Amino acid sequence: MPSAATTPPTPAVPPGTAPTAPLAARLGNVASSPVREILALTARPEVISFAGGLPAPELFDTEGIRAAYQAVLTDHPHAALQYSTTEGDPALRTAVAARLTARGLPTDADDLLVTTGSQQALTLLATALLEPGAVVLVEDPCYLAALQTFGFAGARVVPVPTDDDGILPEALDEIAAREKPTLLYVVPTFQNPTGRTLPAARRAAVAEAAARHGFWIAEDDPYGELRFDGEPVPYLAGHPAAADRTALLGSFSKVMAPGLRLGHLRAPAALRRACVIAKQAADLHTSSVDQAAAARYLRDSDLDAHVAGVRAAYRARRDAMLEGLPAALPEGSRWNRPEGGMFVWATLPGGHDATALLATAVGHHVAYVPGAPFFCGTPDPAALRLSFTTHAPDEIAEGLRRLAKAFA
Structure with missing residues (x-):
């Protein structure tokens, strides 16, 4: 009978069984998209999200x-x-x-x-x-x-x-x-x-x-x-x-x-x-x-006419966001006025970290994308991206009121 010090036998491995090959090394250098992860986090209906670059579904033909x-x-x-x-x-x-x-x-x-x-x-x-x-x-x-x-x-x-x-x-x-x-x-x-x-x-x-x-x-x-x-x-x-x-x-x-x-x-x-x-x-x-x-x-169909309607709706949404940003962001913030597209780029005053503040914003049922992950070089922690296309102007105004509370 073996003593307590005896090494237990190695479990038998079925013939031909071996560990599977590892995943490709190229995967180790590629991170998951932070934007996709934030979209999953903010998918709750009570959250007004400025995070995703999503076209407005109610405007689809x-x-x-x-x-x-x-x-x-x-x-x-x-x-x-x-x-x-x-x-x-x-x-x-x-x-x-x-x-x-x-x-x-x-x-x-x-x-x-x-x-x-x-x-x-x-x-x-x-x-x-x-x-x-x-x-x-x-x-x-x-x-x-x-x-x-x-x-x-x-x-x-x-x-x-x-x-x-x-x-x-x-x-x-x-x-x-x-x-x-x-x-x-x-x-x-x-x-x-x-x-x-x-x-x-x-x-x-x-x-x-x-x-x-x-x-x-x-x-x-x-x-x-x-x-x-x-x-x-x-x-x-x-x-x-x-x-x-x-x-x-x-x-x-x-x-x-x-x-x-x-x-x-x-x-x-x-x-x-x-x-x-x-x-x-x-x-x-x-x-x-x-x-x-x-x-x-x-x-x-007339795609040009459809796009003209989309542009008109998005222009009103961009304007609603630009109108509400002065009260929503901390004093000293900067942002641009895009001539089209889907995004406003903003920069908070020095000392603010948009990534750290995101959890507070989500707690107020509003979301954005921190700008830092978009940088390949040295990131700007104070930058953030705001998408204005997904919500109607009144929802944008409410979302910015919530954002103001988060940044207060």
Whole structure:
């Protein structure tokens, strides 16, 4: 009989059983989105949330979209429910090309690849362009999901300083000369998170820097049609110095409905072909029925009239937020006045920490997104992003009254 000191026998392991392989190392460098986590925290109906960049659901043209699906499932059900080409529905690409051309960027259907949301377009670009360790330049602060995408690609992300008008061309030129980047990612019109718009002169400087230093540009334009004030600024993709090195990302999420998950990529031929191959490996093609319904909607409905109504509603909501901010934020705070889009960017006075104050705000049933996670470089703890699109003006006013109590 064994003594108490005897080592117990090792349990038998079934033959062929071994520990599972670990998760990919690339996951260790990519954090979950703080915005998505805050949205889960503030999903309670009593919370007035300025946190999410969500289109207003009551403004969706549900009847028009329902009619479009009904039409394609009645007239062409087999085609709508069948596998399709990777490049995308020809009718949809033709309609998107016409809309881009009307906005000052001559485009043919063959210049476009339909993607599963513009987020996939960014992933395809990362797959096609970025080797592990490649340098990607980004605005600082930057759209969070872009930082996730570049992290998964194993890129080294380098921030470029900004001011109230966006990226600083002199800083871009100096950093590009030093870092030899593969790609610059920018949201030049109504940027997320700041709502800023890059002026035409700076766009020209960015295009010329790309030509001088040999990097690609990913121009993300999810908000460009949501202009309330001022005049449109030409696309980077249309500048002669950047036309052969710019990929333009577009989306129906903000002008039709985000649940459709429909985006598009306009890129030079060689890069577009590489993205087609990457997409074949990712999902073969974007949903046939959703593409067909979107194309039918664009044929049968007046999207421009719908967007005009959305813009009018969002303009009133932006104005309600700007009107209420002086009483809501501590004395000495600063904020911008975006000419469109979905966001106001605010900075609290020195000594305030927007992340630390969020729990107090949620306790008063109001929420925002702290600005710190958007920074790739040194974060500004006093910054915060406020989305004005999801709530009507009276709800915005009430939310700001609650915010004032939280910051009191």
